[in-house]
Amino acid sequence: MLGTTRRRQGTSLDTRHRSGRGSGASDLRAFVAVAELGSFSRAAEQLGIAPSSISQTIRNLEARLGIRLLQRTTRSVALTEAGQQLLLRVRPALAELDAALADVGQLRTRPAGMVRVRCLKHAYQRHVGPILAAFHAAYPEIKLDITVDDAIVDLVPGGYDVGFTLGEVLEKDMVAVRVGGELRQIAVASPDYLARYGTPMSPKDLHDHRCIRWRWPGNTMPYNWEFCRDGAWFEVEVDGPLIVSEQRLAVEAAMDGVGIAFWAEDMMRPLIKQGRLVALLEDWSASFPGFYLCYPQQRQMAPALRAFIDFVKDQATSR
Known part of the structure; x- marks a missing residue:
């Protein structure tokens, strides 16, 4: 599940002799x-403009x-x-321009603007959803545009300001703040x-059982279940009657008796206490680093983004 960040290499686009005048920020x-x-x-x-207008802007x-x-x-486009x-080249330049304008806007009494957030689904349930009411009560003029998706993507090329992800898939050169305990x-x-x-009494026994598999978004092969013994991690390639793209569906199928599921303990513990599920192979299940709030290093930060980051940090500390 370890990810690497790949950056596109290429020659720069030279427009000095092609453009009679500089392109306006609105065109860009x-x-x-x-x-x-x-689209x-x-x-x-x-x-907030007409489609014909934006089409003409791009043609110009x-x-x-x-x-x-x-x-x-x-x-398609x-x-x-x-x-x-x-x-x-243009996206970071516009971000810098927005940051400069935001700095001027700090004369406002309250931070305002848009913050684009990307979360893994589990991270949203644990660390974002529970704080939304309190955050918007504290900062009513900040809008959050939140994408909840288990696909692993780079924040900056994806157009996001901040993300919540697992420590093992953190992007290089990101500022990372731990927001929860181990998982x-x-x-x-x-x-x-x-x-x-x-x-099953050991992970190898799973080969004789009906396992409900889960596939990471963007991957063609299902996720191999990970276990640990004496500090050494290993994978088990399980098999069974069902493959799903949403882990919650695997848990629901397990409650219906379809097979064995594998997911985050904190999400399933209430169901275990209710007697609807039984925990298995706990001696083979070790903890690993949990979720991190991450964002790109930047000289200037919009007040709305700073307010959101600080609020998340405070909430994580108070829990």
Whole structure:
């Protein structure tokens, strides 16, 4: 599950001799919106302008630069190589401009603006969802745009300000703040399943059981279950009648007696206490680093983003 951050290499786009005048920030914002959303209509909706207007803005920008930035079809919009290079250069420049404007805006009595957040689903349930009411009561003029997804993506290219992810998949050069304790995954099954098929006594016994597998978003192969013995971690490639893309569905199927599921202990402990599930192989299940709040290093930070980060830190400390 360890991830690496890959950056696109390429020659810079030289427009000094092609453009009769500099492109306005509004034109570049329109280009970035279309590139990120992959749609003229959605970009127009985000910017609050007509789709025909944003389409004309992009055509004018391409005409001034003398190069095509977007490939358009009736169903999709994709970046050309030049468009990809321009996006990589323009997005941080616009972010810097926004930060500069935000610094001026610090004269306001309360932070305001948009903060784009990306969370793993488990992290949202543990660390974001529970604080939303208190955060918006404290900062009513800040809007949070939250994407909840288990896919592992780079924050900056994805257009996010801050993320919540596992320590083992933190991006390089990110500021990381731990927001919770260690986690542990355990195997579980319903009492009915165990009565019918017996109880596995070691991870190798799982090969003789009906296991409910889970697939990481973007991966073609299901996740191998991880166990630990005497400080050494190892994987078990299980098999069974069901593969799901959402871990909660695996737990629901386990409660129905479909098979054995494997997920975060803290999410399943209430069901275990209710007697709907039975914990298995706990001696083989070790703890690992939990969730981190992460964001890119930056010289200037928008007040809204700073307020959100500080609020999360305070809540994590007080728990």
